[in-house]
Amino acid sequence: MTTNLLDLSPSALADWLAARGEKPFRARQVLRWLHQRFVGDFEAMTDLSKASRAALAAEAKVVGPTVIGDTTAADGTRKWLLAAGSGNAVETVYIPEDDRGTLCVSSQAGCALDCAFCSTGKQGFARNLTTGEIIGQLWHANRTLLADLADAPSPTPWVEAGRAPITNVVLMGMGEPLANFDHVVGALRLMLDDNAYGLSRRRVTLSTSGIVPAIDRLREACPVALAVSLHAPNDALRDRLVPINRKHPLAELMAACRRYLPAAPRDFITFEYVMLDGVNDQDTHATELVQLVRDVPCKLNLIPFNPFPGSEFRTSPRARIVAFQQRLNDAGLVATVRKTRGDDIAAACGQLAGQVQDRIKRRLATRIVPVRTASPVASS
Ligand code: SAH
Ligand code: SF4
Numbered sequence: 001m002t003t004n005l006l007d008l009s010p011s012a013l014a015d016w017l018a019a020r021g022e023k024p025f026r027a028r029q030v031l032r033w034l035h036q037r038f039v040g041d042f043e044a045m046t047d048l049s050k051a052s053r054a055a056l057a058a059e060a061k062v063v064g065p066t067v068i069g070d071t072t073a074a075d076g077t078r079k080w081l082l083a084a085g086s087g088n089a090v091e092t093v094y095i096p097e098d099d100r101g102t103l104c105v106s107s108q109a110g111c112a113l114d115c116a117f118c119s120t121g122k123q124g125f126a127r128n129l130t131t132g133e134i135i136g137q138l139w140h141a142n143r144t145l146l147a148d149l150a151d152a153p154s155p156t157p158w159v160e161a162g163r164a165p166i167t168n169v170v171l172m173g174m175g176e177p178l179a180n181f182d183h184v185v186g187a188l189r190l191m192l193d194d195n196a197y198g199l200s201r202r203r204v205t206l207s208t209s210g211i212v213p214a215i216d217r218l219r220e221a222c223p224v225a226l227a228v229s230l231h232a233p234n235d236a237l238r239d240r241l242v243p244i245n246r247k248h249p250l251a252e253l254m255a256a257c258r259r260y261l262p263a264a265p266r267d268f269i270t271f272e273y274v275m276l277d278g279v280n281d282q283d284t285h286a287t288e289l290v291q292l293v294r295d296v297p298c299k300l301n302l303i304p305f306n307p308f309p310g311s312e313f314r315t316s317p318r319a320r321i322v323a324f325q326q327r328l329n330d331a332g333l334v335a336t337v338r339k340t341r342g343d344d345i346a347a348a349c350g351q352l353a354g355q356v357q358d359r360i361k362r363r364l365a366t367r368i369v370p371v372r373t374a375s376p377v378a379s380s
Helices: 010-018 024-035 050-059 119-123 131-150 177-192 212-221 235-241 250-263 283-292 318-330
Strands: 067-072 078-083 089-097 100-104 108-110 125-128 168-171 204-208 225-229 269-275 298-304 334-337
Touching: 010 024, 010 177, 024 131, 078 131, 089 108, 089 131, 100 131, 108 177, 125 177, 131 177, 168 177, 177 204, 177 212, 204 212, 212 250, 225 250, 250 269, 269 318, 283 318, 298 318, 318 334
Parallel strands: 100 168, 168 204, 204 225, 225 269, 269 298, 298 334
Antiparallel strands: 067 078, 078 089, 089 100, 108 125
16 A cells, blocks of 8 residues: 555655665755645755655655635635535635734544534534545645746745745644544644644744643644633533533643643733623633633633634624623733624634544534623524
8 A cells, every 4th residue: 555645744754765775865955845844745855865756756656635615705814615524524724814824634534522602513523534635735825825926837945935835833723633643743743743744833933722631742742732612611611612622621631731831832821702792702601711720821812703604603893802802801801802704705713524424423502691691692
C-alpha cells in the first residue's frame, strides 16, 4: 500500500524515510517540498537523488483533499467543502483580515459531543479525520490562495511569495479536536515545524469543549493557544448545553486550565461563551461567570449565537450582549464580542454542517428551557 505523505507528522516522515535508508536531512527536504512548495510530483523534487525519487514514487503518494464545494461570502470569507469518504464531508473556512489570514480547520466528520446549540453536533459523528485530512486543509488553502494571488497555473511557493496566505489557524471547525488527539497533534506539529508551515504556537489555537484529561495531554505533547468552550457559568446549565460537562464538571475544567497555563504560549486562556437569548445571558449569569473564572487568567469571547436550520435557540439581542460584556468588563475581565463572518454562506461559528451520512451516534434530544418566560425559545 502506498503511503500518503501528508499523513505523516515530521517525526513520522523522518522514521518512514529512515526505514528506507534515507539520511535525516531528506525528511527536511521532503517536508519543504510538500508543505512550502506544495509539490506532489516526486520527479520535481530536484534536490533529491534520482534513486530517492524513484523509491518515493514506488511507495508513496501525495494526495490533498477532494474539493466538492467552494463558496465565497460577501465579506471575503471562503468556505471549502471537502470529501471525507462514504458520503461524508467537512468544511474549512478562510477568514481574511487586514493583517492576517485565518483558517478555521475541522478535526472530525461530525461530532459525538452533542452540544445543544451546534449544527455539527446535530449531525452526529461519522469519524475522525486523519493527520493528512487535517493538515490537508491548510495545504489546500495555502496552495489555492497562492495560485489565486499569482494568477498562475502553478502555485508560487510561499517562501518566495514572502509569506503564506494563512498566518493563523484555529481548530474551531467541525469536531472536537481533543477527541481525535493523535491525528490532531500530528497536524499541529506540521503547522509548527519550520520546514513545514512554521507557525508560532501563539498563532495556532485549539478550541475544546473541555475534555479534561486530553487538555493535560496536550500540555505535555504540544501546547498551543487554548480556547475553552464554556457557555455556562454553573454545572446545572452547562450539563444541558455542553453534555461533556456531566463527565468533566466546571471545577475540574478550571483546574485543568490553571495547569495548562504555565506551558501555554499565551499567558491567558480564551473562554468562549455563546450568547443564547434567555438561556445563559442574564446579569446573574455574568455575576456567576466572574466568580467562576476568578482564578484563571483569561479573556472572554462572547459569540452571538449563529442560527442554523432546525436550531431551537435565538441569539441574545445586541443590547443584552453589550450589557453582559459591560458587567464582565466592570469586574475587571477582558471580554470581547466575536465578529460574525461569512454568515451569508453558513460559514460562521457553529454553522458548519458538512455532510455526515454514516453517523454512528445520533444527537440526544435535549430541550433547554429559557430562564425568562418573556423570551421563549422557538420550538423547532
Ligand atoms: N469542538 C470544539 C471546537 C469546534 S466548535 C469546541 O466545542 O470548542 C467552535 C466554537 O463554536 C465553540 O466555542 C462552539 O461552542 C461554538 N459554536 C458551536 N455552535 C455555535 C453556534 N450555533 N453559534 C455560535 N457558536 C457556536
Ligand atoms: Fe462538538 Fe464543539 Fe459542536 Fe460541541 S460545539 S458538538 S464539541 S463541535
